[in-house]
Amino acid sequence: MSVSEINSFKQSVAVVSKKIKTLSTDFVQYKHMDFLSKDIETSGKMIFKEPSLLLWQYKRPYSYSVIFKSGKILINDEGKKKSVDIGNSKMFGKINKLIVGSVSGDMFDDKEFTISYFKTKGNNITRFIPKDAKLKKYIRQIELTFDKEEATVEQVKLIESSEDYTRIVLKNKTINAKIDDSVFTN
Amino acid sequence: MPLEKKIVAVPYFSNSDTDYVYKANISVYGNELTGIFIAKKINEATHRVVFTTEFGNKLLDFEISENDFKVNSIAEELDRKILINTLKNDFRLLLRKQYLIEEQFENTTDEVYQSREGNMYNFLFVSKTNEKQYKIVHSSRTKEKISISFDSENNIFAERVVIQHKNIKLKIELNYLQSKSN
Numbered sequence: 001m002s003v004s005e006i007n008s009f010k011q012s013v014a015v016v017s018k019k020i021k022t023l024s025t026d027f028v029q030y031k032h033m034d035f036l037s038k039d040i041e042t043s044g045k046m047i048f049k050e051p052s053l054l055l056w057q058y059k060r061p062y063s064y065s066v067i068f069k070s071g072k073i074l075i076n077d078e079g080k081k082k083s084v085d086i087g088n089s090k091m092f093g094k095i096n097k098l099i100v101g102s103v104s105g106d107m108f109d110d111k112e113f114t115i116s117y118f119k120t121k122g123n124n125i126t127r128f129i130p131k132d133a134k135l136k137k138y139i140r141q142i143e144l145t146f147d148k149e150e151a152t153v154e155q156v157k158l159i160e161s162s163e164d165y166t167r168i169v170l171k172n173k174t175i176n177a178k179i180d181d182s183v184f185t186n
Numbered sequence: 187m188p189l190e191k192k193i194v195a196v197p198y199f200s201n202s203d204t205d206y207v208y209k210a211n212i213s214v215y216g217n218e219l220t221g222i223f224i225a226k227k228i229n230e231a232t233h234r235v236v237f238t239t240e241f242g243n244k245l246l247d248f249e250i251s252e253n254d255f256k257v258n259s260i261a262e263e264l265d266r267k268i269l270i271n272t273l274k275n276d277f278r279l280l281l282r283k284q285y286l287i288e289e290q291f292e293n294t295t296d297e298v299y300q301s302r303e304g305n306m307y308n309f310l311f312v313s314k315t316n317e318k319q320y321k322i323v324h325s326s327r328t329k330e331k332i333s334i335s336f337d338s339e340n341n342i343f344a345e346r347v348v349i350q351h352k353n354i355k356l357k358i359e360l361n362y363l364q365s366k367s368n
Binding site: 029031033035036037038040042056058061062064066077080082137138139158160164166 | 203205207209211218220222224226228234236238240241242243244262363364
């Protein structure tokens, strides 16, 4: 992308993501490991509500959900419930911001990431390399694929190494539907 | 009792075409840890074993054979020698494709095959009623240390595996992850 293309792309993503008060989307996650004959496929639903309520829920092939809520992580593993206090952990803040940012597209933080831009026929692609050494241990690179027309994220790719990555495809996205706080209870 | 078989094969992780993918629940001294357990036979002697979180990030990545062991990666929180050694021994027992048998017994319900490993023993239990291999017990001369039980429909693939330690509070439960395409 040229500098002017980057600027107009960033602007259109910013316009869309600024409007997001709530967001819900279905997702399919493909865990790719080079030594496996096929990717491990799991799927579910993700719901976000401003300022920082987040539900990440796997429905198939197992039921497992994680809620990020006011300094706590609430886990529900096939009905087995657990709450983890994380207080004001900086790392937690970063992960929360990362997940929401990945899905909304609002991640253009030069202080946190080295960012590069590419385009294909129907998509704009941005590549984020974490600057934080701790974060970098878990994720070498994040790749967001945007729909060119809507300027919303279609796919998130978390790259661990050259051979292994997690690819998350977002489908049936709904922005700013009314979402009750009770969705974020375990 | 005369020996019927000199070698007993354990089929549950032996097919190199199969991705063995399980939902794992690990309970260790009252703490619960969950994730995805993945094993794959990558050559005649070696298995790759990976444990990830539900989100897909890798917590450990081992290569294991009878004689070799390699840590490809391990998360900081799990990087303790005692833990790695325990898992190494458990996985070796779990993934071994055959046992050399030195004695054979029977009780009312099972055929029991005894295999020796230095000063330790492995006992393989085969049910008389359905001829299924359903348990391996790793023990010293006097004490049971680890038991691995298998639930299998077809006696080739195990839908459920439980690794239970007797001398430490560690239990690993694996339930086959049924994906859509299977």
